[in-house]
Amino acid sequence: MSEPNALSQSSVSSQLATSSILAPTRPFYWSVRRELWEYRSVYLAPLIATAVFLLGFLVSMPMLPHHRHGLSASPATQQLQPFLRPYEVLEGLLMVVGMIVGVVYCLDALHGERRDRSILFWKSMPVSDLATVLSKAAIPLVVLPAIVVGLSIVTHFVMLLVSSFVLAGSGLPVAPLWSEVSFVHNSFGLFYHLLTVHVLWHAPFYCWFLLISAWTRRAPFLWAFLPPITIAILEKAIFNTEHFWNYLMYRLAGGMEAMSTGAHSTLLGGHLTPLRFFSTPGLWGGLLFAAACLYAAARLRHYRDPI
Amino acid sequence: MSLIEAHALRKSYGSFAALDGINLTVDEGRIVGLIGPNGAGKTTALNAILGLTSYQGNLRVLGCDPWNSRKQLMRDVAFIADVAVLPRWIRVVELLEFVAGVHPRFDRSKAERFLAKTTVGKHSKVRELSKGMVAQLHLALVMAVDARLLVLDEPTLGLDILYRKQFYDSLLNDYFDRSRTILVSTHQVDEIQDVLTDVIFIDRGRIVLSCSMEQFESRYTELLVRPEQLDAARALKPIHERAVLGRSILLFQEADRQHLAPLGEIRTPNVADLFVAVMSQQNRTTQGVPQ
Numbered sequence: 400m401s402e403p404n405a406l407s408q409s410s411v412s413s414q415l416a417t418s419s420i421l422a423p424t425r426p427f428y429w430s431v432r433r434e435l436w437e438y439r440s441v442y443l444a445p446l447i448a449t450a451v452f453l454l455g456f457l458v459s460m461p462m463l464p465h466h467r468h469g470l471s472a473s474p475a476t477q478q479l480q481p482f483l484r485p486y487e488v489l490e491g492l493l494m495v496v497g498m499i500v501g502v503v504y505c506l507d508a509l510h511g512e513r514r515d516r517s518i519l520f521w522k523s524m525p526v527s528d529l530a531t532v533l534s535k536a537a538i539p540l541v542v543l544p545a546i547v548v549g550l551s552i553v554t555h556f557v558m559l560l561v562s563s564f565v566l567a568g569s570g571l572p573v574a575p576l577w578s579e580v581s582f583v584h585n586s587f588g589l590f591y592h593l594l595t596v597h598v599l600w601h602a603p604f605y606c607w608f609l610l611i612s613a614w615t616r617r618a619p620f621l622w623a624f625l626p627p628i629t630i631a632i633l634e635k636a637i638f639n640t641e642h643f644w645n646y647l648m649y650r651l652a653g654g655m656e657a658m659s660t661g662a663h664s665t666l667l668g669g670h671l672t673p674l675r676f677f678s679t680p681g682l683w684g685g686l687l688f689a690a691a692c693l694y695a696a697a698r699l700r701h702y703r704d705p706i
Numbered sequence: 707m708s709l710i711e712a713h714a715l716r717k718s719y720g721s722f723a724a725l726d727g728i729n730l731t732v733d734e735g736r737i738v739g740l741i742g743p744n745g746a747g748k749t750t751a752l753n754a755i756l757g758l759t760s761y762q763g764n765l766r767v768l769g770c771d772p773w774n775s776r777k778q779l780m781r782d783v784a785f786i787a788d789v790a791v792l793p794r795w796i797r798v799v800e801l802l803e804f805v806a807g808v809h810p811r812f813d814r815s816k817a818e819r820f821l822a823k824t825t826v827g828k829h830s831k832v833r834e835l836s837k838g839m840v841a842q843l844h845l846a847l848v849m850a851v852d853a854r855l856l857v858l859d860e861p862t863l864g865l866d867i868l869y870r871k872q873f874y875d876s877l878l879n880d881y882f883d884r885s886r887t888i889l890v891s892t893h894q895v896d897e898i899q900d901v902l903t904d905v906i907f908i909d910r911g912r913i914v915l916s917c918s919m920e921q922f923e924s925r926y927t928e929l930l931v932r933p934e935q936l937d938a939a940r941a942l943k944p945i946h947e948r949a950v951l952g953r954s955i956l957l958f959q960e961a962d963r964q965h966l967a968p969l970g971e972i973r974t975p976n977v978a979d980l981f982v983a984v985m986s987q988q989n990r991t992t993q994g995v996p997q
Binding site: 426428429430433436437512517519520522524526527701702704 | 756757758759760776777778780781784785786787788790791792793794795796797800803804805807808809810844848
């Protein structure tokens with residue numbers, strides 16, 4: 400009886416010894432995990448979207464050999480289409496799901512904890528407001544893009560494998576499938592697209608939504624979307640111009656234009672232009688705005704009482 | 707050594723002064739009860755001490771300014787700010803993992819030992835627990851933090867008597883020792899009277915009484931007066947008088963017990979009775995002064 404006690408005692412004291420010198424990143428890491436416990440949709444929504452997509456893909460599989468037969472005579476670029484189209488659909492689907500989940504998440508992240516008063520518990524922990532806000536910003540800016548890239552790559556691989564089996568089963572050559580659809584090239588292109596457009600270029604939106612969610616007492620959705628739309632409508636009504644609206648559209652789509660030339664798809668022959676992207680003043684202006692939003696959100700979390 | 711030192715602490719919401727110049731010192735090893743009616747400023751005072759709300763005046767908690775250094779302070783201060791602030795979506799085991807992850811002074815095995823004595827399941831979500839179980843869970847968490855100061859704001863509000871009793875029993879038996887300090891606000895004065903070493907009465911943002919329990923016992927005397935001695939007893943200027951079952955009970959401050967003894971039965975008042983007496987005195991004085 401005494402031995403296990405002594406054992407647990409020593410393990411406790413060693414635990415204490417290691418934990419009393421907590422790395423400064425540990426509260427951040429646990430805060431991010433906390434977010435994933437609370438907002439399961441962050442990973443469930445992309446997973447479900449992928450599962451639904453894969454189901455559709457598998458159902459369409461028996462048709463693949465017919466497509467290959469029909470296309471063997473056509474030029475090489477067209478041969479890519481039947482296989483790449485579903486993969487492109489998946490990429491687009493996951494990106495849209497990721498954006499929707501990110502926006503919904505941001506608008507609730509700093510509002511929900513005040514609404515249910517749990518902020519009083521979180522604030523009893525030695526975690527600063529800034530660390531908390533940064534951990535919440537990490538969900539749309541790190542975690543979601545990583546999930547989108549990871550799921551896309553894995554699914555792409557699964558699709559290639561399944562297609563190979565089906566083609567091999569019907570006696571068609573498998574090798575062209577892997578050479579014409581460069582797996583590594585696509586994966587890198589996707590990563591680049593997510594990093595430039597979805598993280599760096601869209602960061603001001605997510606950080607703005609976090610700020611709104613830290614600031615508003617109610618209806619974060621309305622406060623996030625109504626003022627910009629009202630400004631755009633007023634501008635149109637009073638001056639008959641669309642500068643503000645055009646600017647919003649630029650903030651939304653400008654990253655796509657700057658990151659590559661040619662087709663916007665990273666898959667089909669778009670030429671990546673990282674230099675042009677990183678020297679776009681709009682990028683740095685946006686990032687500055689994003690940082691200011693995060694700082695303001697942390698200050699608001701410090702000041703605001705539970706709702 | 708004083709853990710909390712407040713001087714001329716003020717906090718206003720618009721024209722309403724929630725704290726109207728509070729001076730307060732809490733020393734190490736004390737269990738201080740902050741007692742006051744609703745809206746007296748208890749929560750505001752505790753929130754200021756915890757760095758949850760801004761204030762004017764001087765306030766030092768463990769040598770820090772709580773408003774600007776909440777993060778550092780929370781390594782040495784544990785608190786239950788309100789009943790039911792644990793997030794409802796979280797699982798007990800996640801809560802333990804999180805606190806162990808972010809809190810350098812949290813002893814997870816200790817918290818688990820406390821929880822093992824309760825019916826709180828490790829894999830339950832907080833929303834599935836009863837109010838009393840949530841309070842037990844929160845108490846297990848804060849007791850497992852090796853904090854120098856524990857602040858409890860109405861920790862047993864809305865719990866039934868069994869849970870309330872258990873709550874304070876475990877606090878005393880499993881947590882408190884002379885190196886720890888507890889500051890607790892509550893309505894249920896009777897239940898914590900035996901627990902406290904000091905009492906502070908607060909009303910309308912001001913401290914109206916502050917003393918240790920020893921001072922309290924020597925300073926205040928209650929007299930169960932014999933009916934025929936009532937006038938004689940009243941002549942000694944009691945601070946409060948109430949009637950129970952047809953007999954008058956008079957409360958005296960700084961009275962000589964030898965003078966009172968012949969007039970009836972002498973008792974030590976309980977804190978709740980003194981509280982009522984002090985509060986009704988307060989009301990009389992404020993009503994007398996035109997606003």
